[in-house]
Amino acid sequence: MTTTPTHITRPREVDTEAAKDDSQLRQKQMISGHFDKLATAKEDGRAVAYTFVPGNLTELMLALDMLPVLPEINALQSGMRKLSGNYITEAEKLGHSEDVCTYVKCDIGMMKSGNIGPTGTKLPDPNILLLSYTGCFTFMKWFELLKEEYNCPVAMLHVPYQGDGHITPEMRTYVIEQLEREVIPALEKAAGKKLDLDRLSDLLERSRKAEDDLVAVWESAQNTPSPIDGYFGGVYYIGPIFSAFRGTQDACDYYAMLRREVEQRVKEGKGPVTPDGDAPEEKYRLVVEGPPNWTNFFDFWRMFSREGATVVSSTYTRVGGLYDTGFRHDPKDPLGTLADYCLGCYTNLNLPMRTKLLASYIEKYKADGFLINSVKSCNSFSAGQLLMLRELERKTGVPGGFIESDLVDPRYFGKANIENRVQSYLQMLEARKSRASA
């Protein structure tokens, strides 16, 4: 039997709609507009590229007037809309193993069910699959599977992993030369036009501006209370820059707006916006490693927000670009900067680097604890996390927590079990704080 400690507030009625601020509404419009463009892409003569978030080459696609589709994002949206369970079942019926990544199975199931996007319209088939192989082996298999279905060309970019903890000149050259000799010609062929490097540079300049604003947003969490939640709220903040908008004026405007909102919250001494509105008093500051669960995203968020636990930084929000360690896209070196970007994504860092980065977040954001959400689907994230947990505790002296769920398979989200663990963990932090202040 689970007991509810007196200091833990009891859950309120669950709202079906999360509270939204202006920047979120703006983002919603942007995404809706993108799906409208996708709906008419074929009539408008625009080529469509399916691609992945880590190591995405959005500026390159936009410079060729291509429209990106990101199957990972389709999968997570299916999870949030409670559709993923049926899609996964559909894929498993077709012979896909219960052991493998549920993003892949959700995508295959969605495709077999008509490939209807979040706005209710059918997603266009790809003209090309842009396989940027950055930090996740499953990406390669995923697009081999999609190639069987769509019978379209694949542009493969092999991005070497930072196995020894740094980027060598040979790794960088390898990526640049693949871009020059194979990826760009393949994209040009699919798009039916030549790449204009000046246009690419202009896009990269805008990426840089948006990245500056995003980093300011991340770093605002150094304030107490933190004006943002850098994980649950953070996944909204990364939406535009990790998907179809990096390099656009829309992205610049969105991140400038978000930054203003966040700075205003700092001035007002407010905590983050949560699904229930403004956060209650900040009691615990956490760093989180690992992707969130999407099928019960708001339940999961509320387990923290209703207890006054704010996530001040997270690693999942760095999978599509690690900007807060200094990287910015450089318009003066378009292909070199794309190589640096791909090589530097969080998923491309080895375990010692990931551990070091987490330790730096714990220190920088004055975290009381860190939590690992280990997802069954993602071995790229999950394999090694238990060692990271021990190393982080040893290095920082800050206690870690460990919970398990999945990305989009609802069968692996045990709400009561996870809530119990989260509550126990927060209780432990509370006791630790009490001892420290005694």
Added chain:
Amino acid sequence: MTHHEAENTTNDPASAVLERARHFVDDLTLTEVVRWKKDHPGQLAVGYMPIYVPRPMLEGIGCLPVAMFGGGDQVDIIKGDSFYQSYICHIPRSTLELALNGSLDSLDGVLFPSICDVIRNLSGMWQMLFPEKYASYVDLPQNFDPELGGKFYVNDMARILRDLTARGAWKYDADKMRAAIAAENSRRAALKELDTLRVKEPFRVRASEAYLVARAGGLLEAAAHEKLVREFVAAAKQRAPRVYDNVRVLVRGSFCEQPPLGLIKTLEAAGCDIVDDDFQLGLRYIDGDIECGPSDDPMRAIATAFLRRGQATASRYIADEEKGAALVQSVRQVEAEGVIFAAASFCDPALLDQPMLEAALDRAKIPHTSLKFAENTGQFQVIREQAGAFSDAVKLWGSAA
């Protein structure tokens, strides 16, 4: 009487060499490596995880390459499980167990080739757990253009050579590297002879025996392994012919975590002659010779062989070819009647690949079935029934239906 029984009798001309092979396979504490290092003072032993690393590159600088296939069903996992969630495959657990209990102390370093995210991340874990040992990830190219992926691979091998030389390996010498390549080619030729005999006369060489003989090479220099393989082939040819009413099958999906020997024997006992497989694929990853003339750059030759003649397997990107075409071709070549997919539980590469390979087999009307295992699986009755039903169906109707 089966050959498994025969191998234990003095009447079997292959029993002695099989016993030696079994000794190498069971040598989880690497006593042979300790012995080798005593005989080769100052030289290094370098372990590597599946599937493939360029073994001649290691032998060319005086290192003993040691294939690491985990603990199989011989190791109780105590510490290893504490590093992994329940949904991660078994081989990294038993490998860590062996490392933490000191069984791998004779290794001076470990290479972790790109095969999947679990083995890749194990490279980082190794760096954290054993900082005094050399541990490096080998990102094999997924681009097969000699001027792109080939150049990258040559550069990456040069990095490893520098690292190992700094730790005491011989300095790079092109002639020594060419000699190592020649020795590897001879070993490969011997393994090819073994495979050919198994395909032509499976009654002389059971898959479980070929498995032991091939796997013994995991901790032997190429020349020593070649000798052992040739000795076995010569002995097997002396065996009296006998007739089995078995179906000829391929096994795919066991390229990394290895099935227990009992599982292979179970498939045989269920009426399957396994005439081709991808067990311990790394020892046979390059199809044919590494071509390297006296004036050729040996490192470029190793890279070219990888690019041009690397086996189509799940960890290798299939660019323009039809997915599964290589498997169908293998079925035809060895005149197999069906395919058994035997993947380790939670093996991402094998399990993600499987639907595409099954589709290719369906198109080619080749029967297939699938099972999963862990390296320490101990119960085979269900597998025996499944494989028996499969072999019966193929024999009776020519399909698994």
